[in-house]
Amino acid sequence: MLFNTVDFAVFFPIVFLLYWFVFNKSVWSQNGFLILCSYFFYACWDWRFLGLIFFSSAVDFTVGKFLKNETRQSHRKAALLVSLLVNLGTLGFFKYYNFFIENFQQVFVLFGKTLEPATLQILLPVGISFYTFQTLSYTIDVYLKKIEPTNNGLAFFAFVSFFPQLVAGPIERASNLLPQFLNSRTFKYHKATTGLKLIVIGLFKKMVIADNCALVVNEIFSNYQNHSGSTLLMGAVFFAFQIYGDFSGYSDIAIGTAKLLGFDLMKNFNLPYLSRNLREFWSRWHISLSTWFRDYVYIPLGGNRGSKTQVIRNLFIVFLLSGLWHGANWTFVIWGFIHAVFIILPILFNRQTNYNHVANLGRVFPTLTTAFSIAGTFLIVTLAWVFFRAETVTHALLYLQGIANRSLFTMPAVSKGFLLVLLGYMCVEWVQRDKKHLLIMPCIPYKPLRIFIYYLLVFCILYFAADAQPFIYFQF
Structure with a gap:
């Protein structure tokens, strides 16, 4: 169901x-x-x-x-x-x-x-x-x-x-x-209304963002030989938003449904595509799994204690296991390996940065440093997603090879309108980056206007929903 x-x-x-x-x-x-x-x-x-x-x-x-x-x-x-x-x-x-x-x-x-x-x-x-x-x-x-x-x-x-x-x-x-x-x-009214808002957010992420992205992603990954490098790159970007909207949407609905029954579940996603490095990404993406591996694998192995070599060993073990947890395929193992490499490299060169604060709080626009950090992190995560989405390692390598050619600098054959929708959604996340969820709107004190926004989201879910796609993480 x-x-x-x-x-x-x-x-x-x-x-x-x-x-x-x-x-x-x-x-x-x-x-x-x-x-x-x-x-x-x-x-x-x-x-x-x-x-x-x-x-x-x-x-x-x-x-x-x-x-x-x-x-x-x-x-x-x-x-x-x-x-x-x-x-x-x-x-x-x-x-x-x-x-x-x-x-x-x-x-x-x-x-x-x-x-x-x-x-x-x-x-x-x-x-x-x-x-x-x-x-x-x-x-x-x-x-x-x-x-x-x-x-x-x-x-x-x-x-x-x-x-x-x-x-x-x-x-x-x-x-x-x-x-x-x-x-x-x-029964608590405030908890129930918060739950309903999370369900609406989750359904929007799943039915409007993820399912519409899936239509593009399925076609591009199935026929990657026939597409330009720019289209393949956009296919990877669309998959990044598909899996984010799909999985975080499920988590939002699950948390919201639980609140309606009087329960508080842990937050599982915290705006991961606003991360400034891979370390921060994993503190924001699938938090319940990353903290599980931290507490029951990484720390028992020694965690950050010991030599740099031991810390690197521990991180590799955790990320390879995390990749294997996602599926019985070498593509997932390589996906985990890529993340491990980009987390370990700053440790090797003593350049690791732990971000535990909201980026550029109080600013309307990000600084250039923050913007480049977010964009670079998103690019690494997106290219790694190719291994996650591909059916085989060969498929992933050929797909990445298709991106890395001169056609990368041509116009991609994807919907420009929907790209603007994705960009607009990320702008909303940036504006709401210090809130517990996206529908907390203290800047809109006028209640009828907030209610109008809720109904507008419901309308978008009903009108723009694509054909229902199975939740990606059900296969894990």
């Missing part, structure tokens, strides 16, 4: 009304109702994989309860290992089995040996990478004694399966989301 479909437009209002007016007598009844809704939501994709969510939830809930009273370190490690093996083993089988088998076979081919290992026709359960990481974070935090394990199974199963963020995140931490299932919830 997609957020941008009539099915969800019917499903969610029913859930909302029943949740607040029928099942509002107790936290227990609300949680039980949310589990039923979440399992139904997931079953609309493929009911056969409901058992995986239930099994993963049951294992980690049991492990958490065991760790609560166990003091023997060897037994605690064994329990954590059970959780790691079950979750990563399930993820590895469904997502990477054929990838590793095929690459194992290729290694033997290089040495003149031919193997014919059995590959399987495995259907990837939607969202498995997201809820697997979410349940893993719970058991790891319990093991490290950062959080107390819960005895409330209903709340825990609701935490794992919560339908707004079940299939594409944000990847929530138990320390943030689980207590919200344990505490009573009351």
Whole structure:
């Protein structure tokens, strides 16, 4: 069930009304109702994989309860290992089995040996990478004694399966989301209106920006041999906006939907294309995943402690794993490698800059230094997206080769009008760069005018929406 479909437009209002007016007598009844809704939501994709969510939830809930009273370190490690093996083993089988088998076979081919290992026709359960990481974070935090394990199974199963963020995140931490299932919830008008605004923003990003970009991107990437370098570059730019509008749009809708049910999810995107270097980009893009790898991989490896060589090693491991997390294909690994290189280069030359402030706050226009930094970062990110979008490494290299020729300086064969729309959207992000979301408008105190803007956005969604495209991150 997609957020941008009539099915969800019917499903969610029913859930909302029943949740607040029928099942509002107790936290227990609300949680039980949310589990039923979440399992139904997931079953609309493929009911056969409901058992995986239930099994993963049951294992980690049991492990958490065991760790609560166990003091023997060897037994605690064994329990954590059970959780790691079950979750990563399930993820590895469904997502990477054929990838590793095929690459194992290729290694033997290089040495003149031919193997014919059995590959399987495995259907990837939607969202498995997201809820697997979410349940893993719970058991790891319990093991490290950062959080107390819960005895409330209903709340825990609701935490794992919560339908707004079940299939594409944000990847929530138990320390943030689980207590919200344990505490009573009351309807708050301000939170609900914020949720509605985020849903409108998310639908605009997805249906107007991402889906219209997808029409251009699909045609250019499928026929890259027939296009000029400038058109190929614009195809990469359109994909940059497609994946941003698609994924951040999903996150906005998920966060907004959760707010309407009384929950606060973590922010997953923070205007990433206004980043001034790759380090800042990764503090703004898919924040729930980047912080997950930081906390559970990078820091345990040593993080910034140790020699420069060790720091570089840690960063390479994290970004290669991040690339592999996105898909069982070498294109994703290379995509991660590119990001690692451009984050590591400033470290090698002692030129790294940590941006933890809003760019040019108080200025209408960016300074030349900021403008060049943002443009350069966007260019690197966009060219790296080619590997993310291409079907094979060869496809990506040929596409980049097509960009790097004299035809790069000709007029691109893409809609100039829609390019202006994208530019206009980025101008809005720049103006709103210090706000929590784009529809906070203190500069417009006149309420009817703000309401007019909301309705104008809804009109744009209904009128300019392209043919519905599947959310890109559902494949991960």
